[in-house]
Amino acid sequence: MSLSAAQVDRFHDEGYLQIDGLLRQEDLNPVIYEFEMIIDRRARQMYADGHLTQLHEREPFERRIGLLAAEHHPIARDLGPNRVLGCAMFNLMCNPRLLDALDSILGPEILAHPTQVVRPRIRDRDLSADRRRTTDRTPIHQDAGVLRPDVDETLLITAWIPLTRADEENGCLAVIPGSHRYGVRRHDPHSIPDEELPPGDLRPLPVDPGSVIFFTHLVCHCGLPHQSDRVRWSIDLRYQDPAQPTGNPVFEGSIVRSRSNPQSELTYPQWVSQWKRQLVHDNPWPPIPRWPEAK
Numbered sequence: 069m070s071l072s073a074a075q076v077d078r079f080h081d082e083g084y085l086q087i088d089g090l091l092r093q094e095d096l097n098p099v100i101y102e103f104e105m106i107i108d109r110r111a112r113q114m115y116a117d118g119h120l121t122q123l124h125e126r127e128p129f130e131r132r133i134g135l136l137a138a139e140h141h142p143i144a145r146d147l148g149p150n151r152v153l154g155c156a157m158f159n160l161m162c163n164p165r166l167l168d169a170l171d172s173i174l175g176p177e178i179l180a181h182p183t184q185v186v187r188p189r190i191r192d193r194d195l196s197a198d199r200r201r202t203t204d205r206t207p208i209h210q211d212a213g214v215l216r217p218d219v220d221e222t223l224l225i226t227a228w229i230p231l232t233r234a235d236e237e238n239g240c241l242a243v244i245p246g247s248h249r250y251g252v253r254r255h256d257p258h259s260i261p262d263e264e265l266p267p268g269d270l271r272p273l274p275v276d277p278g279s280v281i282f283f284t285h286l287v288c289h290c291g292l293p294h295q296s297d298r299v300r301w302s303i304d305l306r307y308q309d310p311a312q313p314t315g316n317p318v319f320e321g322s323i324v325r326s327r328s329n330p331q332s333e334l335t336y337p338q339w340v341s342q343w344k345r346q347l348v349h350d351n352p353w354p355p356i357p358r359w360p361e362a363k
């Protein structure tokens with residue numbers, strides 16, 4: 069679905085744009101099914117290894133991982149597209165409805181940025197003591213603030229895609245509209261200290277599955293604290309013009325649309341081998357230290 073000129077203007081004006089009903093439930097269901105299969109497989113293995121006492125098999129998608137993670141948090145780790153390498157995930161990344169909307173802003177040459185995240189957001193008090201860090205919220209930041217400075221002039225757009233309802237109770241996305249006009253703020257090192265925040269109030273953006281929130285890598289945003297037993301499942305994918313720097317010194321992006329050279333669009337097998345080549349599965353995602361002076 070192409071965006072109207074008014075929607076494109078609003079995106080540039082506010083630094084974000086929420087489009088309800090951009091995706092259909094049938095666009096999301098294969099991804100949900102893919103995650104359900106992965107979680108089920110992991111749960112059975114962890115149960116067999118003695119880390120879980122229950123499988124919670126009858127629980128719905130928006131509750132099961134929360135209940136499992138309360139007992140053994142690692143079950144919720146490393147579900148990013150490039151870890152899972154699922155066909156449904158790839159199809160979502162290349163979904164024509166999503167790319168048509170992005171095409172209205174970026175033009176017909178589109179690169180999927182290597183930083184793509186899957187977030188089953190779970191209430192912290194459900195997490196067991198072995199958790200590595202707070203996971204029930206995302207502190208306020210700009211995506212540019214956690215990439216290399218060469219990305220600053222790029223128009224890098226996140227497509228934030230909820231798989232379950234996201235609202236103020238279970239930690240929806242919130243943005244400071246217009247904050248993209250104030251350049252890259254100092255991060256400390258992954259969040260913006262209060263004194264560095266541009267003027268304006270955080271605007272919570274409750275959304276249902278099917279909605280997509282697009283925002284630039286300069287808009288200040290966060291994930292609100294999660295206070296519900298409903299898991300907030302979301303995927304954030306990033307896109308840009310392939311001619312511009314990605315700010316990621318380690319991994320390449322993938323061409324997902326090219327009107328000038330359609331042959332260069334990545335197929336699913338090529339995407340899988342690209343990630344198998346560049347990601348050693350047992351290694352953590354390498355940090356991109358932009359603020360070395362920060363504590």
Ligand SMILES: O=C(O)CCC(=O)C(=O)O
Pocket residue numbers: 187205206211226228240241289290291292302304
């Ligand atoms: O989903 C969230 O809680 C935060 C998302 C975010 O920080 C991002 O997409 O860059």
